[in-house]
Amino acid sequence: MDHKKRFASFVKSIKPLDQIAIIHDSDADGICSTVIVAKALEKLGHKVERFIQSSYGNFNYDRLKALRDEGTNKLILVDFAADQFPELKRELDLFEATLIIDHHKIYKNINSKKIIFIKAEYLRPKLIGSDYCATKMAFDLFSNVVDISELDWMAAIGMITDITDAKWKKFLNQVYKKHRTSREELLQAGIIIDTGKQVNPPQVERALEMVFEARTYKDILKSSFSKLAKELRNEIEFWVNKFEENAENKKDLWLYEIDPSASIISVVSTLLALKYPKYSIVVVRRYKGKVAISARNHLGKRAMNTLLEKAVKSMKGANAGGHIPAAGGTIREKDYAEFQKRLWKMA
Numbered sequence: 361m362d363h364k365k366r367f368a369s370f371v372k373s374i375k376p377l378d379q380i381a382i383i384h385d386s387d388a389d390g391i392c393s394t395v396i397v398a399k400a401l402e403k404l405g406h407k408v409e410r411f412i413q414s415s416y417g418n419f420n421y422d423r424l425k426a427l428r429d430e431g432t433n434k435l436i437l438v439d440f441a442a443d444q445f446p447e448l449k450r451e452l453d454l455f456e457a458t459l460i461i462d463h464h465k466i467y468k469n470i471n472s473k474k475i476i477f478i479k480a481e482y483l484r485p486k487l488i489g490s491d492y493c494a495t496k497m498a499f500d501l502f503s504n505v506v507d508i509s510e511l512d513w514m515a516a517i518g519m520i521t522d523i524t525d526a527k528w529k530k531f532l533n534q535v536y537k538k539h540r541t542s543r544e545e546l547l548q549a550g551i552i553i554d555t556g557k558q559v560n561p562p563q564v565e566r567a568l569e570m571v572f573e574a575r576t577y578k579d580i581l582k583s584s585f586s587k588l589a590k591e592l593r594n595e596i597e598f599w600v601n602k603f604e605e606n607a608e609n610k611k612d613l614w615l616y617e618i619d620p621s622a623s624i625i626s627v628v629s630t631l632l633a634l635k636y637p638k639y640s641i642v643v644v645r646r647y648k649g650k651v652a653i654s655a656r657n658h659l660g661k662r663a664m665n666t667l668l669e670k671a672v673k674s675m676k677g678a679n680a681g682g683h684i685p686a687a688g689g690t691i692r693e694k695d696y697a698e699f700q701k702r703l704w705k706m707a
């Protein structure tokens with residue numbers, strides 16, 4: 361059976377007593393895709409009971425078993441590369457059925473009787489994951505079973521903020537026209553949603569709620585989160601402007617350590633990649649004994665996911681992954697020297 365058909369039969373098989381949980385990435389793409397899934401299911405008469413942010417720590421047998429024991433029998437994972445986990449089969453076996461909608465690199469095809477595993481390339485063989493974000497995938501998949509056309513602006517926010525909009529000009533132009541808006545304005549809304557994961561402590565649940573309640577993108581622009589976003593913007597600009605002065609490089613590879621008050625390395629690296637498209641830029645931040653890493657190469661000439669995967673390979677408690685132009689990871693602070701050594705070797 362093809363992926364669209366398996367998706368449709370997953371949706372059709374949901375029964376009134378089923379309890380559904382969504383595990384999602386905490387950025388704008390993860391949040392917008394989650395809201396699209398939940399709203400589409402709501403229209404079909406189903407309620408999503410639990411929303412859980414994906415993290416490497418959250419995705420393990422004990423936590424998933426606890427979720428199952430609380431009653432969750434159907435699991436939906438969005439914008440999260442579950443196929444990266446070696447123990448995955450045992451973990452997902454806890455649930456009656458699992459639906460995975462994701463556009464990260466394909467590590468392993470984990471389709472099975474109980475797992476409906478949908479990657480960007482499976483739906484659109486001519487595209488790659490970095491052209492087709494989870495929000496648009498969810499929008500397209502659910503549009504086949506229920507009319508959610510009023511959520512097109514939300515799909516656009518996910519696409520623009522995840523920088524996966526290049527191949528979708530026609531769709532996006534229709535959205536801009538219909539809602540009398542622009543790429544800039546929807547990007548602004550996406551940046552506000554992203555504030556939820558950046559502030560200290562994070563407020564991802566509130567960001568999710570805000571998007572859930574928004575009737576249009578304007579509600580997001582007017583939300584209380586927009587003030588938080590403004591404050592962060594000054595700090596983000598500060599670190600972007602310090603790049604040339606403080607970053608180190610070997611050939612096209614740049615390493616930039618920053619010490620911000622919030623988790624803004626991924627925005628800083630994205631903005632730097634747009635400013636210096638030819639560079640491969642790795643931005644790092646030490647935090648609580650760990651080092652968070654965000655890597656970008658806007659032109660995709662060097663695969664950032666592979667670069668980080670190699671640089672953290674077999675380090676204890678480390679993880680890395682993502683897309684060709686944009687990847688991320690975490691290591692222990694004590695492994696940072698080794699990480700740098702490996703990075704410069706690959707320059």
Ligand SMILES: [Mn+2]
Pocket residue numbers: 385389390439463493494522
């Ligand atoms: Mn994404």
